[in-house]
Amino acid sequence: MNVLLVLPILIPLVTAVAALLAWRWRRVQRWMSVLGATALLFVALRLLTSVWRDGIQAVQMGSWPAPFGITVVADLFSAIMVALAGVMGFAVAIYSLSSMDAERESFGYYPLLHILLMGVCGAFLTGDMFNLYVWFEVMLMASFVLLVLGGERAQMEGAIKYVTLNLMSSALFLAAVGILYGMAGTLNMADLAEKLKNVHHPGLVTTLSMLFLIAFGIKAAVFPLFFWLPASYHTPPVAVSAIFAGLLTKVGVYALIRVFTLLFVHDVGYTHRLILVVAGLTMITGVLGAVAQNEFRRILSFHIVSQIGYMIMGLGLFTPLALAGSIFYIIHHIIVKTNLFLVSGVVHRLCGTYELKKLGGLYQVYPGLAILFMIPALSLAGLPPLSGFWAKLTLVQAGLEIQQYEIVAVALAVGMLTLFSMIKIWTEAFWKPSTLNPQPSDNRRRVLNLLFPIVLLALLTVAIGLVAQPFFALAERAADQLINPEAYIRAVLAGTS
Amino acid sequence: MGITTLVLFGFVLALLAPWLYRVGRRATGWILATLPLMQLMYFASFVRPIAQGEVFVFGSAWVPSLKTSLSFFLDGLSLIFALLISGIGALVVIYAGGYLAGHHQLGRFYGYLFMFMASMLGVVLADNVIALFVFWELTSLSSYLLIGFDHEREAARRAALQALLVTGVGGLALLAGLLLLGQVGGSLELSTLLSQGEMVRTHHLYLPILLLVLAGAFTKSAQFPFHFWLPSAMEAPTPVSAYLHSATMVKAGVYLLARLSPVLGGSDSWHYLVTLAGAVTMLVGATLALFQTDLKRLLAYSTVSALGILTLLIGLDTTLSIQAAMVFLLAHAFYKGALFLVAGAVDHETGTRDVTQLGGLRQVMPITAVAAGLAALSMAGLPPLLGFISKELLYEAKLQAPRAAPLITGAGVLANVLLVAVAGIVGIRPFLRERTATPKNPHEAPPSLWLGPVMLAGLGFIIGLLPNTVAAPLVSPAVTAVRAEPTEVTLALWHGLNPVLLLSVLTLASGVGVYFGRGVVRRATSRLEPITHWGPARWYDVALDGMNALARAQTRLLQSGYLRYYLLMIIGTTVGLTAYTLAARGGFPRPHGFADVRFHEVGVAALIFLAAVTAVRARSRLAAVAALGVVGYGVALVYVLFGAPDLAMTQVLIESLTVILLVLVFYHLPRFASLSPQRARYRDAVVAVAAGGLMTALVLVAASMRFHPPISHYFAENSFVRAHGRNIVNVILVDFRGMDTLGEITVLALAGIGAYALLKLRLEKKEGG
Secondary structure, X not given: XXXXXXXXXXXXXXXXXXXXXXXXXXXXXHHHHHHHHHHHHHHHHHHHHHHHHHOOEEEEHHHOOOOOOOEXXXXXXXXXXXXXXXXXXXXXXXXXXXXOOHHHHHOOHHHHHHHHHHHHXXXXXXXXXXXXXXXXXXXXXXXXXXXXXXXXXHHHHHHHHHHHHHHHXXXXXXXXHHHHHHHHOOOEHHHHHHHHHOOOOHHHHHHHHHHHHHHHHHXXXXXXXXXXXXXXXXXXXXXXXXXXXXXXXXXXXXXXXXXXXXXOOOOHHHHHHHHHHHHHHHHHHHHHHHHOOOEHHHHHHHHHHHHHHHHHHHHHHOOHHHHHHHHHHHHHHHHHHHHHHHHHHHHHHHHOOOEOOOOXXXXXXXXXHHHHHHHHXXXXXXXXXXXXXHHHHHHHHHHHHOOOHHHXXXXXXXXXXXXXXXXXXXXXXXXXXXXXXXXXXXXXXXXHHHHHHHHHHHHHHHHHHHOHHHHHHHHHHHHHHHHOOHHHHHHHHOOOO | OHHHHHHHXXXXXXXXXXXXXXXXXXXXXHHHOHHHHHHHHHXXXXXXXXXXXXXXXXXXXXXXXXXXXXXXXXXHHHHHHHHHHHHHHHXXXXXXXXXXXXXXXXXXXXXXXXXXXXXXHHHHHEOEHHHHHHHHHHHHHHHHHHHOOOOOOHHHHHHHHHHHHHHHHHHHHHHHHHHHHXXXXXXXXXXXXXXXXXXXXXXXXXXXXXHHHHHHHHHHOOOOOOOOHHHHHHXXXXXXXXXXXXXXXXXXXXXXXXXXXXXXXXXXXXXXXXHHHHHHHXXXXXXHHHOOOEHHHHHHHHHHHHHHHHHXXXXXXXXXXXXXXXXXXXXXXXXXXXXXXXXXXXXXXXXXXXXXXXXXXXXXXXXXXXXXXXXXXXXXXXXXXXXXXXXXXHHHHHHOOOOXXXXXXXXXXHHHHHHHHHHHHHHHHXXXXXXXXOOOOOOOOOXXXXXXXXXXXXXXHHHHHOOHHHHHXXXXXXXXXXXXXXXXXXXXXXXOOOHHHHHHHHHHHHHHXXXXXXXXXXXXXXXXXXXXXXXXXXXXXXXXXXXXXXXXXXXXXXXXXXXXXHHHHHHHHXXXXXXXXXXXHHOOOOXXXXXXXXXXXXXXXXXXXXXXXXXXXXXXXXXXXXXXXXXXXXXXXXXXXOOOHHXXXXXXXXXXXXXXXXXXXXXXXXXXXXXXXXXXXXXXXXXXXXXXXXXXXXXXXXHOOOOOOOOHHHHXXXXXXXXXXXXXXXXXXXXXXXXXXXXXXHHHHHHHHHHHHHHHOOHXXXXXX
16 A cells, blocks of 8 residues: 555644644644644655656555545645645744744644644545545634634634635535435546546536536635635634635635546536636636735735636636646745745734735835745736746646637736735835834744745745746646546556555 | 856846945945946957857757747847947946945845846847746836835835836737747747748738737837836936936837837838837927926936837838937937936936026036037937937938838927927036036036946947947848848948938927027927826826726625625525526436325425425524424434435434524524515525525436446445445445545544634633733
């Protein structure tokens, strides 16, 4: 059995359990958390190299042959996502050391964080439809508790909307899985792909795919289902916002890409066209939402929505280049978005507010922080030669190649508006003179814990921008595996364990 | 590799500049200037081979999967631009050291300046269009940072944003245009694309490509109606205005037009669009310049006019016009660069840039005065300066324009007349007449401040005397590159008595007339002034405000803050989308299998249905909860009827617990009240019934559609034999699908932590008291 595949699920679980057992010893929990996150990062990168080298890998849980048991499977797309989860987990675990308050640490913050990572990795690695649902539930519960942890009034208000709307998604997902099982008699995704190939009534499968589209669309926060995200992401402590921003919606995007490349590909003219329209509307409504905001984290939250549009744009275009663009976009976005939230946390720490009106003067006093903001902000807007530029360029290329000019125009225009709202933050928080005098009150070590992950992610952003080829090659091969799913199906059903 | 390293080294230096400044302090400018000087010498070494017709291509791979390479391409056109960029760059770096001496952010300033310099070289040298676009955007970004250098002033921040947005929008259009061009031409390398003109011009995408590329070029080169950002950009420190917003960056658009003219030029649409934009910009710029009193704004508008002239010449698309454009490019870079630097020196010494407050400076600033005078005379087009030669060529080209020659020539003369007057106001007037009181007591500027103007103005003078020193080595190869055919250029001061000379004399005389009569002109036209308030700058504001208003309205509508609307939207979308798909793509397979429905099953169904209706209509919480409980027990009954006693048991437990919990919670809730109005209740009813109906239909249809036997038979066969358990459900839970159970247990544990934390941890309360 290939243990490497299960470790990204087991390590966070073990970490969480160990941290729970050390409930009274906060210091021990902190160490456990960093240790577990480091181990996860290491394993995730090992998994990625292993899949890159040896191809798609699958392992049957309990050795029950597919499709009867649960299959854990990693193609390149999954491995990339797990690796990203590893990087984000690591960055946020370190950032939390200095940014999380002692009270929350004492009430299970670290176990919750790692269970969240477990759920995320589980969702990326499972090859089973119902098991995916289970990981969604794990994520939902972990994120909900993280969201309310602390019980501040704003948190509660955000959390209620978050949990209600996400439960809608769960209910729809469960119903859809049930109906799918009723029709096809199986839950294994590879097996489903095989059995859906020759259905008598493909129209019914298309109808069913709409339920999946909506269930995952809620998770991914696409138009018009995104309301829970801007309602809640600015309420918890910033480390929580950051990990949510990096990973949660991306699980939804992952699921969308997975099912609409593996399972629902028999009426591409309808389903993927629809996804393309949704992508355009998501970009526009998201970015306009951001333009209307004047609070650092609210702006960032709306931008998540807008960026999701780009990620599913590639799925909607549905060519190898477009899918590679989507995957590259996800890689870029997770790093950049998490980083922006981390920066917003530092700004909050220095100035005591997220309100752009009250902020100011940071460029004068903290040029280093200004650069650390500029890198992810400009990358998000797609300025060359940062990571976001290549992501957008690929999608634009892909769109032009198949004459989808409308979506290309939207993508470019939204890029401009993204730049506009990033510049708004820059102007207000950094350039504008301020009456309030930002004062560092922390000791060096605490500051280092905050800045280390930010610098790490910024360097990654620059590296992906300057040396884009290897990352793009990765995305390209991952996209190739998605668009030709035979290898995936074979790996699962042949039981290579 | 030489070029690649040299260009990229600029970026390295940009990163190091702030640190270097900490070490080098006052000498930093002089030290840093060595890089552009080295670049200047390096490019100069290419002059001879390129004049002999060679073309150099250098390159390395970057992102081969996206056909992007870091490739450079050096021919006559790139060379003339590269020489200007590095040469003026060196002077400006030195100048900035004096101009901003002691400024606490001078280190950052150098950083941005070098970033710009490297990017600008990249633009004019890039072979790969994506690399070109990368550098193009980097010039916009560095321009943004430099315009907003004085970031504590709101005007500077606004101007920086304006420039970034205007050139940014154009940049994106350019990207799309270049990518399409690459698709049509089959390559992303300019050196290959340049020979694909025929194919591109006949392609059905030609017009879109042209429009997109023009949008990029026109915004960058401040062509009407996008010109307004350039005068605003005068918020930047003067070295920046001289370098970016006069000599180099604003000419990137002109460069692009010249560069692409072998591919995109030669068509009617090219000719009309480019000529028209150029002519309008030329006139608008020259006219508006006359109304300014601020030295830098005067120069900015005259730069707009000059950019118009260049665009117009490229649009005319004849060998003569390109030749005129290349000579004018040099002449303008020299005199305008010099005048900007002079304006900066004057501002630095006197503390004002208002021309009405300046006078008699020749006494205190003699060196600067000489430089200013030479530059102004070149701008006015007086012999023996380069400006004269360029104006002669200009008129010649316009007179021989393929279409509407008289009209174009007339417009050209008009613009030049105005520019002669502007040259007088900017370069002559502040130095003549009597001394006036100025905020600061002026002295001669330090060498770092006069070196640049003197060098540039001197070059205009020397080349004017010896025009053929640049004609053969620089202008000919450039024209050759643009026309894509070998061209010999010879320049001379004296062209004989001809109509062109007549026009020159006429221009000069009228220009002097306008200069002295400018008061009358201003008064006469002051009534037209309100029009300028409705110019493109206002459109920009309106567009920006409109966008902000739209954003707010949309967000209020969508992100209303009310959970009920969110739910309504989501359920509505689900029902609408699924129902539509079922109708449009599903083809309604008829559900079957109703025949074997038995009487007691109908009874249970009716019970569940009635209980559901009761729950909705209930007037008290207790009744509603009790009714919901009945629904749950009804479902449990269904499980019993269909042979799933374990499920039924679970269901009964859950229902009982839920009812008990809810009843316990009631104690803490406010009194039951019906808050929603009748209309909202009907609306909700419709949505709910539709959602329920849809799910029912889906389940019925799907159940009749089973096309594969379920895998559950495997569990039945193997649960005892291989998993050693008699209860299949248990075996499924703990063995076949044990991982699901692991996840569910985790969820439960999480819920426990959550409940505990919610009860115990109340951060706000603690803070409050």
